[in-house]
Amino acid sequence: MKNNSTFALRGSICYSLDAETLAAEEHAYVVCENGVCAGVFQELPSRFQGIPCTDTGSSIIIPGLTDLHLHAPQYSLRGTKMDLELLDWLNAVAFPEETKYSDLTYAEQAYRIFTEDLKKSPTTRACIFGTLHVKATELLMDLTEETGIKAYIGKVNMDRNGPAELQEADAQASSQATVQWLTDISGKYENVKPILTPRFIPSCSDELMGELSDIQKKYRLPVQSHLSENPGETLWVQELCPDSSFYGDAYDRFGLFGGDSCPTIMAHCVYSSDREIALMKKRGVYVAHCPQSNMNLSSGIAPARKFLDQGLHTGLGTDIAGGHTLSMFRAIADAVQVSKLHWRLMEESQKALTFAEAFYMATIGGGSFFGKAGSFLPGYEFDALILDDSLFPHPQPLSVPERLERLTYLGGDQCVTGKYVSGRKIF
Amino acid sequence: MKNNSTFALRGSICYSLDAETLAAEEHAYVVCENGVCAGVFQELPSRFQGIPCTDTGSSIIIPGLTDLHLHAPQYSLRGTKMDLELLDWLNAVAFPEETKYSDLTYAEQAYRIFTEDLKKSPTTRACIFGTLHVKATELLMDLTEETGIKAYIGKVNMDRNGPAELQEADAQASSQATVQWLTDISGKYENVKPILTPRFIPSCSDELMGELSDIQKKYRLPVQSHLSENPGETLWVQELCPDSSFYGDAYDRFGLFGGDSCPTIMAHCVYSSDREIALMKKRGVYVAHCPQSNMNLSSGIAPARKFLDQGLHTGLGTDIAGGHTLSMFRAIADAVQVSKLHWRLMEESQKALTFAEAFYMATIGGGSFFGKAGSFLPGYEFDALILDDSLFPHPQPLSVPERLERLTYLGGDQCVTGKYVSGRKIF
Numbered sequence: 001m002k003n004n005s006t007f008a009l010r011g012s013i014c015y016s017l018d019a020e021t022l023a024a025e026e027h028a029y030v031v032c033e034n035g036v037c038a039g040v041f042q043e044l045p046s047r048f049q050g051i052p053c054t055d056t057g058s059s060i061i062i063p064g065l066t067d068l069h070l071h072a073p074q075y076s077l078r079g080t081k082m083d084l085e086l087l088d089w090l091n092a093v094a095f096p097e098e099t100k101y102s103d104l105t106y107a108e109q110a111y112r113i114f115t116e117d118l119k120k121s122p123t124t125r126a127c128i129f130g131t132l133h134v135k136a137t138e139l140l141m142d143l144t145e146e147t148g149i150k151a152y153i154g155k156v157n158m159d160r161n162g163p164a165e166l167q168e169a170d171a172q173a174s175s176q177a178t179v180q181w182l183t184d185i186s187g188k189y190e191n192v193k194p195i196l197t198p199r200f201i202p203s204c205s206d207e208l209m210g211e212l213s214d215i216q217k218k219y220r221l222p223v224q225s226h227l228s229e230n231p232g233e234t235l236w237v238q239e240l241c242p243d244s245s246f247y248g249d250a251y252d253r254f255g256l257f258g259g260d261s262c263p264t265i266m267a268h269c270v271y272s273s274d275r276e277i278a279l280m281k282k283r284g285v286y287v288a289h290c291p292q293s294n295m296n297l298s299s300g301i302a303p304a305r306k307f308l309d310q311g312l313h314t315g316l317g318t319d320i321a322g323g324h325t326l327s328m329f330r331a332i333a334d335a336v337q338v339s340k341l342h343w344r345l346m347e348e349s350q351k352a353l354t355f356a357e358a359f360y361m362a363t364i365g366g367g368s369f370f371g372k373a374g375s376f377l378p379g380y381e382f383d384a385l386i387l388d389d390s391l392f393p394h395p396q397p398l399s400v401p402e403r404l405e406r407l408t409y410l411g412g413d414q415c416v417t418g419k420y421v422s423g424r425k426i427f
Numbered sequence: 428m429k430n431n432s433t434f435a436l437r438g439s440i441c442y443s444l445d446a447e448t449l450a451a452e453e454h455a456y457v458v459c460e461n462g463v464c465a466g467v468f469q470e471l472p473s474r475f476q477g478i479p480c481t482d483t484g485s486s487i488i489i490p491g492l493t494d495l496h497l498h499a500p501q502y503s504l505r506g507t508k509m510d511l512e513l514l515d516w517l518n519a520v521a522f523p524e525e526t527k528y529s530d531l532t533y534a535e536q537a538y539r540i541f542t543e544d545l546k547k548s549p550t551t552r553a554c555i556f557g558t559l560h561v562k563a564t565e566l567l568m569d570l571t572e573e574t575g576i577k578a579y580i581g582k583v584n585m586d587r588n589g590p591a592e593l594q595e596a597d598a599q600a601s602s603q604a605t606v607q608w609l610t611d612i613s614g615k616y617e618n619v620k621p622i623l624t625p626r627f628i629p630s631c632s633d634e635l636m637g638e639l640s641d642i643q644k645k646y647r648l649p650v651q652s653h654l655s656e657n658p659g660e661t662l663w664v665q666e667l668c669p670d671s672s673f674y675g676d677a678y679d680r681f682g683l684f685g686g687d688s689c690p691t692i693m694a695h696c697v698y699s700s701d702r703e704i705a706l707m708k709k710r711g712v713y714v715a716h717c718p719q720s721n722m723n724l725s726s727g728i729a730p731a732r733k734f735l736d737q738g739l740h741t742g743l744g745t746d747i748a749g750g751h752t753l754s755m756f757r758a759i760a761d762a763v764q765v766s767k768l769h770w771r772l773m774e775e776s777q778k779a780l781t782f783a784e785a786f787y788m789a790t791i792g793g794g795s796f797f798g799k800a801g802s803f804l805p806g807y808e809f810d811a812l813i814l815d816d817s818l819f820p821h822p823q824p825l826s827v828p829e830r831l832e833r834l835t836y837l838g839g840d841q842c843v844t845g846k847y848v849s850g851r852k853i854f
Contacts, residue, residue: 076821076822076823077823078833078836078837079832079833079834079835079836079837080825080829080832080833081829081832082763082782082832082836083779083781083782097823100823106822109822110822110823113820113821113822292764295764295765295767295768296764296767297767298767298768298770298771298779299771300768300771300772301768301772324760324836324837325836325837325838333751336509337719337722337723338722338768340722340723340724340725341722341725341727341728341765341768341772343725344725344726344727345727345728345768345772345773346772352510352725354510355509355510393540394503394540395503395533395536395537395540396503396504396524396527396537398507402507402508405506405507405508405509406505406506406507407506408506409505409506409509409751409752410505410506410751410752411752411838
């Protein structure tokens with residue numbers, strides 16, 4: 001559906017020019033022309049004279065934020081049972097919860113809570129894991145479509161090492177269910193799209209990976225999965241895949257690790273070796289850096305500075321429910337905080353992230369997985385947030401970037417008073 | 428003033444029995460008798476039949492939280508300029524802001540924002556740094572008194588290594604200003620009390636420390652300061668105090684490091700040696716563990732598990748504005764999170780903190796600096812929070828401790844619908 005909306009927003013506009021540089025203009029206009037950003041202007045150019053304009057007063061206007069990795073079915077258990085490491089947590093907490101989504105009544109109740117919160121959040125684009133259940137994943141897609149948010153959503157594949165209640169019978173069954181899902185939803189949505197979602201190597205047999213490789217090629221799907229999150233998991237993958245040189249190679253052997261025809265997101269990469277990072281760079285694989293989850297599951301701290309320095313595509317993910325909050329503002333602050341601990345405790349040659357760098361990751365960094373998204377440079381999809389930070393009064397004058405940094409730390413989700421995705425007003 | 432209020436609250440009651448154990452009772456009563464907790468009951472005992480009772484429905488009722496370390500004048504700059512280490516941050520950010528408090532108009536504007544937020548927060552008791560300014564500190568005490576929260580508040584002492592605009596002329600001047608302050612406020616307040624507050628060793632000459640030692644003895648004041656927060660700071664103290672065996676010894680030489688007649692709080696203790704910890708244990712010195720600040724200022728991670736194992740008094744502090752939020756719920760979650768990174772990255776023999784342990788630190792751990800505070804065991808001061816977590820809906824049943832853990836992670840400050848301090852209703 002063509003988007004014919006053309007309008008301007010006026011306020012204190014702040015956005016990334018590149019990974020290091022925040023641009024900020026007060027009392028400026030950002031123009032949406034048919035869903036696409038036409039640029040930021042101190043005065044409206046003559047060709048835009050007379051278009052509808054909303055003056056947001058002293059509000060800050062920023063590009064929308066992209067959550068590059070989260071598990072919708074785990075939203076229900078966020079913030080509980082936080083005392084386990086990844087593999088134990090999957091077996092004791094996450095898998096039992098995901099099992100419940102075979103029940104569509106439960107799924108609808110849980111996914112309505114999730115999508116209502118997602119709509120109100122600062123997230124404009126997201127890459128989302130469902131469960132292995134076809135019908136529940138379709139329901140999640142239906143409900144996400146209604147929010148107006150752009151999302152890739154994946155039915156999860158898993159045919160080994162899970163509980164009997166949360167495992168597909170075999171590779172064939174998993175493959176057939178995936179094709180069924182893709183057939184069911186074909187042409188159905190405007191905002192949401194399917195993404196191939198092998199859970200992680202320990203959950204997917206070689207046979208299943210082969211099937212998924214065929215499906216990926218046939219349907220030209222992007223891929224999302226997990227990589228090198230936890231020491232125990234990484235060792236286990238070595239045992240499971242003795243022929244793979246490293247964890248990422250276990251995806252790459254099946255052509256499911258990036259490249260022009262297979263855009264791929266890998267979550268975490270806490271323990272990625274230099275060889276793994278080099279292959280990710282070569283294949284254009286996106287890192288979904290999930291600092292909060294990496295703390296909660298005692299995984300460690302991913303080398304985000306190295307990702308930036310090496311030129312990897314790097315975005316941020318909340319990783320609900322390894323992470324406990326849907327807030328991408330919190331993800332930005334967490335990324336800065338853990339990078340300081342990484343510098344102090346692990347590698348003093350790798351400087352901590354600046355606020356501008358983490359903000360870039362949450363906007364252009366992850367947004368670029370969707371094409372041109374995450375900036376107010378001309379030609380970008382018009383995703384925007386209007387932020388009213390007056391609930392955090394201050395006695396001294398502050399610059400726009402200072403106000404943005406401050407609301408990011410103080411709980412920016414409460415500040416979101418308006419949200420646009422591709423020029424459409426969400427609220 | 429005697430507190431004659433006797434009443435009951437009914438709801439889902441949750442509190443620490445000891446450092447490891449959370450007690451939880453649904454549909455139970457907690458009774459306040461003349462400002463003191465009479466206990467938790469499934470049925471009201473006959474002697475309490477007929478007392479006023481507020482049924483909070485499904486709300487959770489917990490003891491109040493104690494913030495053992497924060498800087499009120501820095502509240503204005505929280506969440507900004509977060510890219511520096513301690514000593515650089517003090518010089519570039521914190522000291523210039525504190526300088527402004529010589530202007531009482533600015534101080535009133537800033538302290539009104541701070542105290543209004545403190546009143547709404549889950550904090551019922553706090554240990555607060557002011558600035559070196561006598562009048563501004565008295566203003567802070569006036570405004571805090573009005574909130575009904577119990578607080579120790581200190582006029583800061585600093586006579587060296589500061590900027591000219593934020594330094595007292597000499598030890599005598601600092602000492603005289605302190606006595607002036609103590610004289611001005613004598614007998615003035617019910618809720619707030621003075622606490623001796625040498626900023627930290629680098630800010631206080633030996634002569635000043637000697638003067639403060641005399642004042643401490645004469646006025647029988649408790650003491651708060653900073654200890655072993657940052658590697659650069661700790662090295663500097665070694666240079667400044669070549670006769671001291673370790674940082675804490677530089678306080679101890681002046682009798683300002685705990686003991687029965689000198690209750691003392693030391694913030695941070697990230698780099699405390701075993702000898703320092705042993706002396707803290709011997710002297711009963713309180714650790715104010717400030718995990719968020721220790722991340723934001725790239726300080727590191729304090730060995731909280733070791734503090735607990737060694738039996739040190741350990742509470743939590745927000746350390747506004749090294750920390751960016753006044754939320755003691757966030758401090759609890761942060762304490763758990765960084766302890767997981769400490770386990771993973773620093774010392775696998777030191778297990779991560781459990782939620783119950785961090786909750787204990789925020790209640791009894793810090794509360795005990797004020798006497799019997801932080802529990803619903805009989806005889807404790809009746810500090811209570813009523814928490815409505817219905818803004819975080821969930822599809823599955825959750826136990827009371829699970830709900831408490833969850834709201835702690837999800838932003839519990841928004842859940843506080845009622846607050847009592849020593850039996851007085853704050854709101």
